[in-house]
Each structure stands twice: as structure tokens, then as C-alpha cells.
Amino acid sequence: MPENGFSINASPPDDDEASEPLVESDAVPPQCCSARLNLAVLMFLGFSVVYGLRVNLSVAMVAMVNATEPGPAQNHSVVRACPMPAGMENNSDTFPGPEGVPQYPWDSETQGWLLGAFFFGYLCTQIPGGYLAGHYGGSVFLGVGVLGTAVLTLLTPVAAQLGVYWLFALRALEGFGEGVTFPAMMALWARWAPPMERSRLMTLSGSGANFGAFVALPLTGYICQTLGWPAVFYLCGGAGCLWAVFWFIFVSDDPRTHRRISEEERNYIVNSIGSQGTGHGWSVPVLPMLLSGPLWAIIVTQMCANWSYYTLLTSLPTYMNNILHFDLKSNGFLSALPYLGALVVSTLSGVAADSLIEKRVMSVTAMRKLFTITGMMFPAVFLVAVGYSGCSHVLTVTFLTLSTATGGTTAAGVFINQIDIAPRYAGFLLGITNTFGTIPGVVAPIATGYFTKDVGRLHYIITSAPDVRIKFTDMMRQEGDEPEGAATDV
Template identity: 80%
Template sequence: MPLPNGYSINAASSDESEDAERLIETVSVPPQCCSARLNLAVLMFFGFSVVYGLRVNLSVAMVAMVNNTDPKPWENHSVVPAACPRSSGAENTSDTFQQPDGVPQYPWDSETQGWLLGAFFFGYLCTQIPGGYLSGHYGGKLFLGLGVLGTAALTVLTPLAARMGSYWLFALRALEGFGEGVTYPAMMAMWARWAPPLERSRLMTLSGSGGNFGAFLALPLTGYICQALGWPAVFYLFGGAGCLWAVFWFSLVSDDPRTHPRISKEEKDYIINAIGPQGTGHGWSVPVLSMLLSVPLWAIIVTQMCANWSYYTLLTSLPSYMNNILHFDLQSNGFLSALPYLGAWLVSTLSGVVADKLIEKKVLSVTNVRKLFTLIGQILPAVFLVLVSYSGCSHILTVTFLTLSTTIGGTSASGVFINQIDIAPRYAGFLLGITNTFGTIPGIVAPIATGYFTEDNTLAGWRKVFWVSAGIGVCGAIVFTIFGSGELQPWAVTEEERAETDKRRSGSISQ
């Protein structure tokens, strides 16, 4: 739908500067405070907080579930002790950690733990594309809500699956990933209908930053619950929180501003006019061949795979590093493993505001904003990961560099991670399904690779983990800087937009 000035913000053009001019045309913007679109972002924020809590709680709980914290296993098995010596400090008491009476522990080796931590992503990649496609057609409310609810319900069964054996736990985690795989594509499909172009960065980074906030809360909270109540309580409590969130989600959210019962007319008109024809469902047919041949789309795919390698490595394996190498007790382990995600949450949210301002004030084009934030969010974190690998047994340096790496990595949230909605808003959910499918592969491979690299629990093995993560991250930054784009792609332009563009051009020629 056209703006009052006669054209849509998302209309295609043959010139990037013309796109930039059109994008930042002044419109009457209703206040964001207490608006329906901000309320949606907040609900999504808490939804993804729950999602990441359900995803990462096993990373910390694994330390309590596995009985290698008892000194006896070191005597009974030919395992090389960790490189860093245990001191008498209060924070270095991982070998004295005990579970409450009656709570089982399991003899899973490093390789088995790697497979269990990566199991989630085997299921997660299967539903990304179908979830994005169906969300783009029907709307994302149902898929996002059921994704969280289903994962939460399955999480409650984790203690039962663990008692039945590692294969059952692997299958359960894979099934959880299968349910959760639709959540991010559904989010993107909803924002394609709800987020005005000049507010995309801040709304999407606010909602998506719930993942980092969830990791920040879940990691230390899991450690505390494990010590106070035993590790099974972790999965019961987190699963219950997900079910409670689903009640609010299904009660308060609508797929589209047109159908929202409590939105003001001013806000509804603003959103519909600002987004234009791109804010409608894409129907059953999508230009798959054109997508497959799209260089900007492949730039997103490659870069997200590279960025996710280091992210998932730390997300799933950092608690093991804190325990096996630095010997932090479980509560300290959870808190220090969570600290980087507090910084990432704050930086990613702030980056969304800054990115929108740069675009709105015409300081940089959408393309250059996405490239700049991706470059910062990939190169600097890689540098700090390399520094971690040479920090040795220094607790202070290791925690500082890990925190800086993940914190600065939060700037990528306003870069490559929301770029799908720039190049094709109408197909954003489907595109995110594609890019997240590829981006999930590191979630499978990285924990397994970490398990092989660190089989002996030595600093040398972990140095390989950090160097590989840093190198892959730099490669992703280079690819996106060269091939990335923030322009609306020709294959994403609707017939209505083409007609509007032709009409406008005809008018300018006649003048």
C-alpha cells in the first residue's frame, strides 16, 4: 500500500540511492511506547528467553548428570587429567560437588556428551524450512507458540529419558529441536507483517535478544537448581515456564495488525502503509529457483554458518571448559558461563537502535549498515577467542576475553541476522528457514568436534577449539562484506509494486 507521498517504502527501484531515499521518507509515526508492535516484541523476547533456557540448560546440567566430578573415576580410567591444577580456592571445588541423595549420575565420556549436546540440532534443522514456509503463508503465531509449548512439554521428560539411557536422551533432545525449529522462522514471518522498515532493527533485535537473555538467566539458574534440588528439577521448572508463557502468547497475540483486536487505528494504518504489499502472505508458490541463484542470500547463508560455529561452540561447551579446565564449582560455572550473554543481550539491543538511526538519518545505506555491524560482530570476537586460547589457567583473563568476544558479537544481530527481511520482506520467514537450516549445521558439528578436540581435557585441545572458531568467524565476515546486500531483490517484488513503480516512472517521464 502506498504512503501519503504516493509510493510504498518497499517498492523496488533500479538504484540503491533511490531505495534509500524512499525508505526514509517522513511519515506520521505513532508512539512506540505501549504500542501493539512493542508489546509483540516484548512477548517474543520472553518467548525466546524460554526457548534458549530450554536449549542450554543441558549444557550446565550435564556437569551434574555425569559422575566424573568424583576423583575415583580418574583412578579407574586411563584419562589424562586436566591441564590446570586445582587450587584450594573457594571457586575451585568442582571435585567436591555432590547431588542430593537419590539423584542419579551417569558415566558418559566426553564424546558421548558432545553427541548429546549436539542432538538438539539434528531435529532443529529439519523444521526450519517447512516452518518458515507455512508461517509465511498462514502467519507465525500458531507455529511460534506451538514450537515453544511442544519443546517445553518434552523438556519435562528429560530425567525419564536419561534414566532409560543416552540413546533415549539423544532422541528426546532431537525431538525437542524438531519442535523448536519453527520458532525463529515464525518470528521473522510475523515481523514481515508487523515491523515498519525504519523500526525493523530495533524491534527484531529486541525480540531476538531474548535468546541471549535466556542464556544469561538459564546458565547460573541451572547451576543453582542442580545444587539445591538436583538436576531433574531443572527440566521440570524450565518446562513449566515454557507452558506458562504459551498461555499469554495465545491469549494476546495476532498474526497481523489488521486482525489485532486492541491495536489503535493510527498504529494499524501506519504499519500497513509503511510495509505495503510486502506485509501480506506469500501464497503457496515461492520463487525457489531465483532464491537459489541469489548471491545476497548465499552470503547470508555462509556468514550465518560461520557466525554460529563459535556461538554454538560456546553455548554448548563453555560450561565443560569452566569445569574440566578451570575447575569452577557448579554455581560459579553457571554464572561465569552466563556472563558473556548478558553483554550480548545489551549490545544486540543497543545495536538495533543505532542501526535504525543510521538508516533514518541517511548516514549509511541499509547495505552498509548490515555489513558494518556484521564486520564488527565477527572480526573482534574472533580476536578475543584467540586471546582466550593463550590465557592459560588465568581465570580473570579467560572470563574477560570470553565475555568481550560474545558481547561484541551481539552487534551482528543488526547485521546478517536480520538481513533476510531487507532483501525479501514477503518471503522473510521462508528465507530465515533456509538460512537457519544451514546455520544449524554448526550446532551439530561444533559440539562433536569439540568433544574430539578435548578428549584428553587439555589446554592444547581447547586451543584448537578456539582457533578453529575464530578462523571460521573471520571467513564469514569477509564473505558478507564482499557479497552481502540490503536491497530489495527483483524476485521479491510483487506485481502491485511493479505496477506502482511503472506508474511513478511514467509520471516522471511525462513531466
């Protein structure tokens, strides 16, 4: 139970004195060049690195795999699900990378497991990371989480050379290290973010995830084609190590212990947050949390929002390559467009949310619900529209971009709601909600691999032999799935 007496089951009443800022607006020190803004910028860059480390395999996979199914015939006409984009009709499907770069015959199921491996480890450290960050402070956990993931990323080419199981284990370990990052962020902002600035500071720092995806996707494609896919992991890992140096030099867990903060800003932050800006100790109210209606509402909403987000994050480059047939450079750029839109929308939504609260246009609760609903409904509509866009490259890219972009409003809604309902336990609560929210990250790419596993096999049968029906029926008979009355001749 928080010291202010409010239950974990509900946020404080919006008209209660405890929800009022303790510092008048004319006493608020400017954000420009402030310690809290510097913290937000460093977090922004950190999460840019984090998502670069997370998505680089999604694009590099196109370069790492020489075929989705082994053994295609050398001379056959290719029947495509969709035509090639204009001006690319004469391009071959062979990846135009540097010579001597290894490629592997991983089928779509194996690719799905490798893309989902990260989230197996990511699941394990959310709650412990949030708990420890809430007790000790989040700066060390966020810094070590990014640094550890970056160091492991440097070993990716070696792990791929050793085999699928080694690469799967490495990606799971990367997720294990990275799992503490978002709970640590929430624990830090519980001590650093004044209530009237929470939305803008937290959405700015969290939008680094979208910026990282936006930069990493096209850059990965370019690096794969010019330097080879191993260079992707060396450069991304090196960037993470460099960021960690600046993080450990300039960041402090608490404004009270920050060496370069002004006294005016320190007093403003400490007085605004009050007693909630301290660690929660070793004891946490687990049972009230498990019985909390608002907490379960956040959990369900995050799971639903993350299903589409993680599906696109891990599988969109493969879709752009195998279905829409964009070359790798175009693939990376077009796969990145949705995250540019999400970056802009999420950042603006944070500014708008704080403005609505400050001007008392609506309560905190109503504002969070509004931004969450818009961030769930519009992406769903646009994602359904993708299914009806057929092979139109323009419509598909447009709807995918609009779907992810409009989902950015949830950044000022459900994804920071934990700090509203229990500020002191915000890191631990985010660990809980993000654990459930990560389940779609595990399931989505694996489900995508299973759903599409027969596409490549059937494509090979249709395009590699004239005696199509015999080969297809033989394959079905071997698996015990031969349809009744199936023909055995042409």
C-alpha cells in the same frame, strides 16, 4: 519475485521511492505500550524460554555425569591442566548435589552427541516452518514450537533414566519443535515491523535468546545444587507452558486482525509496510533464491558466526568445570556473562542501526555490512586471545565475555538481512539461512567431544598408577597406535 519488481538477488536501491517510509515521522504513533512493542516483548520472553530450554542441558550435564571416564581409582593425586581458582584449592571434584539424584557414566564423546542431538531435529523444520509461517502467519508456529519443546523438556529426567538413546531422541524432538521459532519470528515481523523500526524491534525480540542463556546458565547451576538436576527440566518446561498461555491470548498474525491495536497504529504499520506485509502464497521463487548472491553471503556469514557461538553455548560450562575448575554455581554465572554482554550490545546495535538509517548517515546496505563486519572480526580476535591466556581465570573469562558481547552487533546486520532483500519471503529465507547456520550447532559439540576424548583417558592413566609409561604404551599398542621405538618399561 516480489510484487515491487525487485529481484531476490539484490535489495531495493536505497534511494528508490519504494524504500521511503509511507508515513511522515510526525504521524508515527509512539512505541510505548503499543501493540508492536508488546509483540516484541512477548517474543523477547519467548526466546528467553527457548534458549533456556536449549542450554539447560549444557550446565545440567555437569551434575548428571559422575565422571567423564569410567573407573577412576579412588586414591590418587589429581594432576590438573590448570590450578584451582583462588580460595577453592581444597574443594573436591565431587558434585555437591542432593542425595539420591541419579548420575550417569557418560564419556566426553557421549556428552558431545547428547549436546548436539538438539540440532539434528532443529535442522529439519527450519525451511518447512519458514514456508508455512510465511503463508499462514507466524504466531501459531512460534507458539506451538515453544510449547511443544517445553512439554518434551518435562520428560527429560525419564528419558535419561531409560538410557542415552532415549535422551538423544528426546533432545532431537525438542529441536524439531523449536526449529520453526526463528522463521516464524521473521514471518511475523514482515507483517508487523515498519521499515524504519525493523532493527530495534527485531533485535529486541531476538535478544531474548541471549537473555535466556544469561538467566538459565547460573540458575541451572543453582537449581542443580539445591534441588537436583531433574528440577531444572521441570521448571524450564513449566515456564515454557506458562509463556504459551499469554502468547496465544495476546498475539495476532497481522495488525489488521489484532483485537487491541489502536486504529492509528494499525494504519501506520499497514501503510508503512505496504503490499509486502501479506502472505506469499503457496508459490515461492526457489530458483532465484538458490542463485541469489546476497542470500549465499548471508548463509556463509551465519555459519561462520554460529560456529563459535554454538561451541561456547554447548561446551563452555564443561570447559569451566573440567579445565578452569569452577564450582557449579560459579560455572553457571561465569558461563552466562558473555550472554549478558551480547544482550546489551545487540539491543543497542538495533537502536543505533535505526538511528543511522533514519538520519540518512548511511544506506541500509552499508549499515548491515558495517554491523556484520564488526560482529565477526572482534569476536574472532578475542577468541584467539583466549587460547593465549593460559590458565589465567580472569583473562579467560574476560576474553570469552568480550568475544560473545561484540558478536552481538551482528543482530542488526546479517541476522535480520533477509527482511531487507525480500520482505514477503523473509520467513522462508530465514529458514534457509538458519538451516545452514545450524550445521555448526550439530558439528561443534561433537567435534569438541572427539577432540577432548583422550584428555580424560590420559588423565586417568597418569593419576591412577605409578607405572605410567607401561600403561600408556599398552593402551597405544591395543589401538595400533604405538609410536615407533616406544618404551615398554619405566
